[in-house]
Amino acid sequence: MLIGNDQNFQCNQLLQKDSIFNDGKALWINQDYDSSKPIDQQRFKIELDSKNKIKQLTLYEKYIRYSQHVKSTQINQKIILFENSFLDLVHNQQNKLVGFRLVKYDGSLTIIGECKQWIKMLKKYVIQSDFSRNYKITKKIGNGTFADVYLVKHKHTNKEYAAKIFYKKKIILEDKELLMITKEVQITRLFSNPNICQLYEVFECKVHLTLIMDLLAGSELVYSLKLGGLSEIQSILIIKPLFQALQLLHKQGIFHRDIKPQNIMLHQSGKLETACLIDFGLADFWNHKSEYLFSQCGTPGYVAPEILLGHSYDFKVDVYSLGLVLYLILTGKEPFQSKTIEGLIEENTYGHIALSHLNLSPNCLDFLQKVLAKSPNQRLTSQEALIHPFLLFGPGNHLDLIHNKMQSPEQYISKSQQFRKSVASLRLQTDTSNNQLNQRDIFKKNELERKDIKKQFSIRKVKL
Structure with missing residues (x-):
């Protein structure tokens, strides 16, 4: 044997x-x-x-x-x-x-x-050593300071995955980076949900640490946006599954703390409803003492103000960050416009985002106001967001439901069915028309500025 x-x-x-x-x-x-x-x-x-x-x-x-x-x-x-x-x-x-x-x-x-x-x-929970016996590397698809990402194919099933390969010499010298990786593995093992990037296997040898994860073929969210933003119904296709993913995280006592457009990818190009949260390197388990590997962390321009202010915080920081992503989806513009890290942090800390001038339905405007409330006490939880009229009924004005002025059950069911039909129709349109969401259409006018901002956004840890 x-x-x-x-x-x-x-x-x-x-x-x-x-x-x-x-x-x-x-x-x-x-x-x-x-x-x-x-x-x-x-x-x-x-x-x-x-x-x-x-x-x-x-x-x-x-x-x-x-x-x-x-x-x-x-x-x-x-x-x-x-x-x-x-x-x-x-x-x-x-x-x-x-x-x-x-x-x-x-x-x-x-x-x-x-x-x-x-x-x-x-296999999801144990450590293996025989990576080359099971997988064949096809090509490099990404790189970073401590790891490179490769497209790999399983030798027995021919199924393709993304392999995130860390170089142990680099991470062993960085205590916090090492702890971030082990915590990321610990957290991603807990979930099997299409809107949360899946971890399938972990391999370790003397030289490398390799994580086998979902291959997200649809690119980052920012490359699936049209110039000028998407419609409200299109935005719901993206945002609702992500709020459902947040609710799962928060029920397990976990917050992500680095939600931004670059950390949302699509499983399939053009299919907005396949949006998926990635990169749990800053995720952590909430605790009463507010003791974390990093307390003030995130990406400038997409951080909840209470984190930047050094206050204690809870799961609502993720709601705020996803609210900022929704603003970008709807308008095609960054919520905070400064081109320097210092300026972004200052604008982000102040937290003022003008919404009243936006041409949005009452449902959508109210939703944005409540997920982007600077005060956490006035901000929705992920669970509350999912039962807001905007995510239940789409564009329109159903705010009377919030104030317990519920219409008859027949009207409620009818409106909900109408919205589901609209969403189903939109999904059919996005499936049959690749031109609608061509990734090369986005933000052409500000392409150079966006590349510069994106480089700055790669800074993950904010120290004030």
């Missing part, structure tokens, strides 16, 4: 100890863990401490229940915490997959049996 190959396996044992994902958590714990719903239950052959036994294992999202003993009123469970353990696939002499091995600093466990589905579910 073979585990990868002997050289790679020895490398794995060394790497788990020195892995940047070594969180100090043991492979085994004895306690009543949590009551989440089990995914699957099977009998396997277990190889442990040179002994073989048949055990019934139960798979949960982040752990495997190895055994359970009931003593009086207490339940004592032996749990395998596989998150951030190293995964090695076990093959027989005929190179047939027969099992897998989990390795952490405190021990290892080999599981033999029909395990393809288990491995598929584990």
Whole structure:
């Protein structure tokens, strides 16, 4: 029986100890863990401490229940915490997959049996070493200070992904960058939603750290905008799924803190409803003490004022940032116009955005005012935004619903159905006309200025 190959396996044992994902958590714990719903239950052959036994294992999202003993009123469970353990696939002499091995600093466990589905579910949470065995690099599609992004193809399924490859020599020297990466992985593992960029696998060796993620073929949002902005219905196609994504994040106690046009991409070119949030490098878990890796952070021109002012803040900072993106979508203009970082920060901190002159429906104008309220107390939450008349009914004037002047249920259903038909019609139009959203049409008059601003916007950490 073979585990990868002997050289790679020895490398794995060394790497788990020195892995940047070594969180100090043991492979085994004895306690009543949590009551989440089990995914699957099977009998396997277990190889442990040179002994073989048949055990019934139960798979949960982040752990495997190895055994359970009931003593009086207490339940004592032996749990395998596989998150951030190293995964090695076990093959027989005929190179047939027969099992897998989990390795952490405190021990290892080999599981033999029909395990393809288990491995598929584990891959999101474990660390692997055999990137080149599974993927072929096609071409470079992006680059940054610490990582390059490549188009890769899975050798067995031919499915294409984006591989974000970090150079460990660079990130190990930058403590905060290292923590940002591990937190980004921790957060993106929590979600399987089309409007949040998906993480599928993590590979690590002595030289590289590789994240296998969604390939978003539709480019950044800014390249899908028309000169002068989009219609209100078109803007809803983009914004509503993103507010739904925010609601999922916020329910898990997470804020993104770097929402901007460059961090919104489309799965498919021209299909606005496929908008997806990317880059969770500044995302974090909200806490009462306001203790974060970065407290004042974001991109000048798209940051909530309370962050720039150094005040305590909550999930509504994301609502404000997405509100600024909506302003850009509707008008084709940046909400703050200064061409210097200092000027952008000053305008952004002051937070004054003229809206009354915009030719918008009452629904849309009210929505913008409430998501862009400078005071967090007056700003909508992501959940409240989703039930605002603008996202429920589209353009028009249904603000009486906000003030509990609800119309009859028949009228409510009728208006909602009419709006859904309008959206469906618009989707059909965007599917059949590539010219409507040609990425080369956007902002031609200010192209040079925008390139300059975009370079400045690449600065992620704001220090006042």
